[in-house]
Each structure stands twice: as C-alpha cells, then as structure tokens.
Amino acid sequence: MSEESKKKIMFTVRKPPHGSIYVYEGLEVKLIMAAYDADISVVFMDDGVYALKAGQDTKELGIKGFEATYGVLVDYEIQKVFVDRQSMEARGLTEEDLLVIGEDEDTEEPIRPKMVDASEIASMMAEQHNILSF
Amino acid sequence: MLHTVNKSPFQNTALESCLRFTQSGDCILLLEDGVYGAVSGTAQSALVEGALAKKVKVYALGADMKARALKETIKGVEITDYAGFVDLVAANRVHSWL
Numbered sequence: 001m002s003e004e005s006k007k008k009i010m011f012t013v014r015k016p017p018h019g020s021i022y023v024y025e026g027l028e029v030k031l032i033m034a035a036y037d038a039d040i041s042v043v044f045m046d047d048g049v050y051a052l053k054a055g056q057d058t059k060e061l062g063i064k065g066f067e068a069t070y071g072v073l074v075d076y077e078i079q080k081v082f083v084d085r086q087s088m089e090a091r092g093l094t095e096e097d098l099l100v101i102g103e104d105e106d107t108e109e110p111i112r113p114k115m116v117d118a119s120e121i122a123s124m125m126a127e128q129h130n131i132l133s134f
Numbered sequence: 135m136l137h138t139v140n141k142s143p144f145q146n147t148a149l150e151s152c153l154r155f156t157q158s159g160d161c162i163l164l165l166e167d168g169v170y171g172a173v174s175g176t177a178q179s180a181l182v183e184g185a186l187a188k189k190v191k192v193y194a195l196g197a198d199m200k201a202r203a204l205k206e207t208i209k210g211v212e213i214t215d216y217a218g219f220v221d222l223v224a225a226n227r228v229h230s231w232l
Contacts, residue, residue, distance in 0.1 A: 012229065014151070046151050086154065118154045125155065126135055131229045 006039040013048035026134030041080035054099040074102020136226035140166035143178040148231040161191040
C-alpha cells in the first residue's frame with residue numbers, strides 16, 4: 001500500500017501508567033493497528049509522558065509492565081512517536097529521561113520519542129483520518 | 135478539528151490541555167461534566183473566554199446544561215442539542231479529551 005493511501009491514525013496518551021489499564025490497552029491497540037499497515041503516530045501528553053519514563057520496574061506490583069514492548073515499537077513500524085515538550089517540562093523531565101523505542105537500522109543508535117511543541121501536534125492532529133485517545 | 139471535553143475544569147485539566155492544542159478555526163464541544171466550563175463568572179471561565187478570543191468556536195450540550203441547572207453561559211458559547219452534536223462529529227475530525 002502506498003504512503004498516500006494508508007489510513008492516518010493518531011493515538012493520544014494522556015493518562016499515567018500503572019494507575020489504570022489505559023496505557024497498557026492503548027499499547028495493545030497500537031500494535032494491532034500497526035499490523036494492518038496503517039500510518040500510525042503516537043503522541044504522549046499531560047500525565048501520559050510518565051508512561052515513557054525509562055527504568056520502570058513493576059515487579060513488586062506483580063504486573064509485567066510495558067517498557068520492553070515500547071522498546072520494539074520501531075520494529076513494529078511505529079516510528080512516529082512524539083512527546084509534548086510542555087508536559088515534559090512541567091514534570092521536570094528531559095529527553096534523557098525517555099525510554100528507547102528501537103534502534104536505527106544502520107547506525108544502531110537508540111531511537112527515542114521526539115519532543116515537539118503543542119502547535120506541531122495540533123497541525124499533525126488536523127491531518128489524521130482518526131484520532132484515538134487513551 | 136472538533137475537540138470534545140467531558141470533564142469539569144474544576145476537577146481535571148482536560149479543558150486546559152485541549153486549549154493548548156486547539157488552533158483557530160477548530161471547535162470545542164463541552165458535554166457531560168465538561169459543561170461547567172461554559173458557565174460565566176466562575177474561576178475557570180477564563181479558559182473558554184480565551185478560546186473564543188482565539189477564534190475557536192465553543193459549543194455546550196444543552197441537555198447537560200439543563201440537567202445541571204446551568205443557565206449563565208459565557209457570551210459567545212453556542213448551546214447545541216444531540217442533532218447538532220451529530221452534525222459536528224460528521225463535519226470534523228474528532229479528538230476526545232477523556
């Protein structure tokens with residue numbers, strides 16, 4: 001399928017991880033949709049940025065966690081992963097705090113979500129066929 | 135773009151966040167507890183007033199306003215009904231600020 005004919009679907013994540021099932025379920029849906037060859041983008045904003053913090057250890061909660069799954073998003077062809085700069089700054093987070101979503105095929109450099117401004121996110125939203133919020 | 139907000143601005147930052155990502159020409163529909171954001175003279179009225187000043191169209195669902203006995207709406211907010219809700223959804227891309 002050509003890039004133009006692909007369905008553009010954006011996921012927004014605004015809830016923190018582990019306090020509810022939203023982030024986990026959202027991740028499942030993203031992976032399923034990616035299998036249908038859609039043009040997927042994911043935007044983390046508000047408390048959703050906490051889902052991208054590296055070093056989450058959920059062992060004592062007795063749940064699997066999803067940092068490992070986030071680590072292979074690029075392998076699932078989900079490369080457009082964005083994080084709202086203002087939400088990061090408001091929570092004292094910087095780019096170095098973010099987990100890795102894959103690695104560059106050629107250089108093997110780790111790929112992290114991209115920090116962008118609200119106006120850029122608003123423009124991307126306007127180009128989507130569908131936006132799903134989690 | 136249509137942004138829907140169903141949370142009270144006194145309890146949740148959904149409306150505030152929505153406004154950061156809203157561009158001129160977009161519209162916002164306040165429904166369920168979101169309609170508290172459409173009331174004039176409150177500590178949170180400035181949010182919707184700011185949106186209107188940015189040329190964002192703001193609607194509030196009349197059924198939810200009536201159910202909550204809310205009458206004092208911010209000037210410029212348009213009250214709509216379920217049919218209007220459907221028209222807005224049909225005419226726009228939608229993002230729900232849940």
